Amino acid sequence: MDFRLTADQKGVRDSIRELADKVLRPRAAAFEAAGEVPADVRRHLAEMGLFGMLVPERFGGSALDPLSYCLAIEELARACAATSITVSVSNSVVAAPIAAHGSDEQKQSLLPSMARGELLGAFCLTEAHAGSDAAALRTRATRTAEGYRLQGSKAWATNAGWAGLFIIFATLDPALGSRGITAFLVRSGNPGQPAGPPERKMGLRASSTAPVYLDDCEIPSSDRLGEEGRGMAIALETLDAARIGVAAQCVGIAQAAFEEATAYARGRRAFGHPIAEFGAVKAQIADMATDIDAARLLTHHAASLRATGAEFGCQASMAKLWASEAANRVAARAVQIHGAAGYSADSPVERLYRDARVTTIYEGTSEIQRLVIARRLLGSRVHSTPISPGPLA
Numbered sequence: 151m152d153f154r155l156t157a158d159q160k161g162v163r164d165s166i167r168e169l170a171d172k173v174l175r176p177r178a179a180a181f182e183a184a185g186e187v188p189a190d191v192r193r194h195l196a197e198m199g200l201f202g203m204l205v206p207e208r209f210g211g212s213a214l215d216p217l218s219y220c221l222a223i224e225e226l227a228r229a230c231a232a233t234s235i236t237v238s239v240s241n242s243v244v245a246a247p248i249a250a251h252g253s254d255e256q257k258q259s260l261l262p263s264m265a266r267g268e269l270l271g272a273f274c275l276t277e278a279h280a281g282s283d284a285a286a287l288r289t290r291a292t293r294t295a296e297g298y299r300l301q302g303s304k305a306w307a308t309n310a311g312w313a314g315l316f317i318i319f320a321t322l323d324p325a326l327g328s329r330g331i332t333a334f335l336v337r338s339g340n341p342g343q344p345a346g347p348p349e350r351k352m353g354l355r356a357s358s359t360a361p362v363y364l365d366d367c368e369i370p371s372s373d374r375l376g377e378e379g380r381g382m383a384i385a386l387e388t389l390d391a392a393r394i395g396v397a398a399q400c401v402g403i404a405q406a407a408f409e410e411a412t413a414y415a416r417g418r419r420a421f422g423h424p425i426a427e428f429g430a431v432k433a434q435i436a437d438m439a440t441d442i443d444a445a446r447l448l449t450h451h452a453a454s455l456r457a458t459g460a461e462f463g464c465q466a467s468m469a470k471l472w473a474s475e476a477a478n479r480v481a482a483r484a485v486q487i488h489g490a491a492g493y494s495a496d497s498p499v500e501r502l503y504r505d506a507r508v509t510t511i512y513e514g515t516s517e518i519q520r521l522v523i524a525r526r527l528l529g530s531r532v533h534s535t536p537i538s539p540g541p542l543a
């Protein structure tokens with residue numbers, strides 16, 4: 151495997167780093183305090199093409215290769231994790247499945263405005279009682295003369311407060327289990343889809359997360375995404391690929407925590423020396439750097455497999471599993487190295503510690519990633535749990 155980046159990939163990384171350092175990093179704490187990535191910042195990112203990274207060029211996007219996309223998400227997360235998830239959800243779990251499974255009409259009518267960032271996407275699989283076991287979802291779709299009526303509610307939908315377009319997974323017949331689940335496209339402003347109140351969260355407080363209600367929500371047949379009964383297959387395929395982006399987000403969070411910790415260790419003095427001179431601190435720095443390198447390599451490996459068209463699902467889960475747990479370890483060590491200063495709500499590492507926490511939960515928990523990896527290694531016959539390997543962010 152060649153670990154060198156191409157000139158184009160370096161160009162993507164460097165330009166997003168410059169943008170993120172200028173526009174996001176200095177304001178990440180203010181975004182969190184305000185509880186939002188401000189609309190002017192989202193507009194600026196849109197003008198820079200960040201919401202079209204996975205939109206095909208013929209619909210106005212930049213169609214980045216999987217590794218370039220990871221580099222972009224890592225740089226955004228290094229500056230502001232909440233912004234990175236806002237961008238990645240619209241790209242990887244809304245625009246990407248529409249590009250892959252949408253009708254020509256859906257692609258033509260939706261993807262150009264998604265690429266311009268005018269239409270932000272939300273992906274709604276999780277329900278209050280069905281997260282890891284997504285096939286147990288209860289939102290109902292009923293056929294009508296013109297199309298479908300949706301009834302139910304979704305939980306924890308990222309971007310819900312800002313989205314113009316929601317992918318809703320609903321069942322046409324609960325007796326069919328996962329084979330009854332179908333994906334639908336719902337526009338904001340549909341009278342059958344009142345907005346839910348924002349979740350109060352431990353971290354990623356500047357990202358929008360809310361329930362989505364479907365109250366006799368009528369949609370035309372043309373707004374079904376893919377065939378009836380194919381919804382779970384679309385969700386799982388989408389999440390397999392999107393997990394690589396979450397792994398990249400984790401690498402970015404860990405990298406930021408590492409940079410804060412090394413800078414602090416060099417400057418903070420105790421017993422007449424910079425604390426960076428103490429063996430116990432050096433060991434933590436070495437472990438943090440090793441964790442980050444391993445996470446980045448697993449992420450880039452999964453992205454490279456995907457780019458070549460090879461099977462990548464197992465490596466995507468490995469990357470997501472390792473990178474999310476590494477981000478938590480690294481952020482915890484960064485707090486430790488800061489001592490009380492790291493416990494202050496004014497410290498960037500305190501925010502990074504809280505932002506990292508969700509990464510072992512969303513897009514499929516660590517427990518579910520391990521089941522997915524083991525099933526792919528051992529074959530599905532030895533695994534009898536009816537797992538639908540977990541939703542997303």
Ligand SMILES: Cc1cc2nc3c(=O)[nH]c(=O)nc-3n(C[C@H](O)[C@H](O)[C@H](O)COP(=O)(O)OP(=O)(O)OC[C@H]3O[C@@H](n4cnc5c(N)ncnc54)[C@H](O)[C@@H]3O)c2cc1C
Binds near residue numbers: 239518535
């Ligand atoms: C900030 C945030 C943003 C999110 N964004 C989105 C989004 O945009 N769209 C969306 O659809 N969802 C989203 N989610 C939901 C997220 O994907 C789910 O929370 C996640 O899949 C876990 O589901 P759950 O919370 O219901 O936990 P549960 O499934 O109830 O799991 C609880 C615990 O049991 C464990 N567990 C469950 N089943 C097994 C098993 N078979 N073996 C071993 N352990 C198991 C889990 O690992 C976990 O530790 C988001 C969540 C958060 C917190």
